[in-house]
Amino acid sequence: MKTFAYRSTTGIDEAIAANGTYLAGGTNLVDLMKLGVAAPDTLVDINQLPLHDVVRRPDGGLRIGAGVRNSELAAHPVVRRHYPVLSQALLAGASGQLRNMATTGGNLLQRTRCRYFMDATKPCNKREPGSGCPARDGDHRNLAILGASEHCVATHPSDMAVALVALDAVARVAGPGGERTIPIEELHRLPGDQPERDAVLEPGELITAVDLPPLGLPSTYRKARDRASYAFAVGSVAAALQVNDNGTVDDLRLAFGAVAHKPWRARAAERALRGRPATRAEFERAADAELAAAQPLRDNGFKVPLIRNLVAAVLTELTERAPGASGRNAAADRDRADRNDSTGGVR
Template sequence: MKPFAYVRATSLREAAAAHARHPGARYLAGGTNLVDLMKLGVEEPRALIDLSRLPLHEVRELPDGTLSIGATARNSDVAAHPAVRARYPALAQALLAGASGQLRNIATTGGNLLQRTRCPYFQDVSTPCNKREPGTGCAARDGIHRDHAVLGHSAHCIATHPSDMAVALAVFDAAVELYGDQGTRTVPVTEFHRLPGDRPEQDTVLRGGEIVTAVLLPAAAPGAVSLYRKARDRASYAFALASVAAVLQLEDGRVRRVALAFGGLAHRPWRATTAEALLTGAEPTEAALREAVDAELAHALPLRDNAFKVGLAANLARDALATLTRRAAGHAP
């Protein structure tokens, strides 16, 4: 047994103050990832600051049409919310593709964003891992890395980010609302997670003691359609080998707006800006979709055992964009 302090916060200010008083503290909401890491010995917090009683669980529509999803809103509740299902269907699909029903009933929006990689070497304290213990090396590079990154990785870390939800948020241009000792700020979700570089232990751009308070989804564009697709080793309760989220809006038979993001390929959700630039203003023919997706994935640097991910992701993306093209043109449900 490793003892730790426990604080049940009643306000954001109290939570931030408690975190400052306890070096090595961690915030606790659903605990579906943090508690597992504590059992494995990966996380050894000096204190747990419980945020679950804070009033951060609502999904609210703001006057400008923005949808605010509270940080402690449960994944299952967000997936079932009428506004999410109607305006941001890819988000509902991504949430339902993650974990199991039991876990979705406990896991929170903020915790989903902050969950740590499922790399087995990160979770095994007997092996070297720069993310867990900087400077010790990356055992995955020469080990078993079939599930690891093909985009944006470095010599220091080849882990992937496990969230399905974050991939969908990336294509909706969502922002993450944060509270800290310097006040409130918002960060685009596409800038919230970091690539590993030489500091893989830093998953996000969070400053010390900051709390995720909400995710903000801009008003959905009229006529835009979206979806989320995921390839995995089994039909449920498995992380993505590759996934894709996409949003498409057509005007006069050409792409007015497109957003595409990949999951399971990188240290963070990978926004496919090269593909988006090629498709914007173009007629979404089969050839155009293929050219755009292939241009994006030309950046890939697969490892010994995971080159299959590039073709898998390409097929997912092309099929998703073709499906959305038919839907946007009114030819498919």
């Protein structure tokens, strides 16, 4: 490992002035340093900064300090009650030990990566721009189907970030140029011809908090993975859904994980569903509208039907939990029974 300087700071301005690489839980950064993928000159320890609170905002939303540990955030009673999609996404990520160390800001800023990025002996445009992307012809089973470029097909690994995108969360950022806010949906970049840049942050900028707006919609997160624990998503869906008394979709928030260089907000699917009947057929149609832009590689085309099925399953679950759903389900059952009676059970 390359020799580096270490500084511990107690104030945000002091941390920014230190002009180094920020260290919180270190669950991604330290691994990259051990592998020789990252070699910072100076580590700036920000664990003593006052960024560890979760507080209610005046508008009824929530402000989450960037230093809040993932395990604490997942267990927070307000998060569990009002933002279950976020709690579920956090609990689906990594292991209990890692969640005890990982922070909100660090989770958002973990590197978008693939096996070639993590192997310093292999070419990778994210590590060495212009060296090539061996993943395109190599091992890409779990890599991007949306928004990729010829320079990079890596996927963002965060579960939490997918939920935050669906929640319209906003990052509060401090830096040498002052403070600003960035919607989480816009925080991460698609690779284009600069895959080495994962996020839109400028040098020295530090995420200090994440703001959640009030949410009155049922929400949930579902993750498909190769094994039941401690595995990155093969595909995931974060959703919040409001269905009116007539059984049509009033409001919808939808985001996908493990399909792109960044958490993917499914805007086309949202537009396709608003005002439409809350049925599995409509959910699948909306997913198809979003996935029409997919460009899978040789070995990851299975992600298209996987995401389609996840969308349909998650939205069906939320529909069944919506107020009045039991009455709508009973009416649907009666309609099916009537049709069966009139056709002798033949559809």
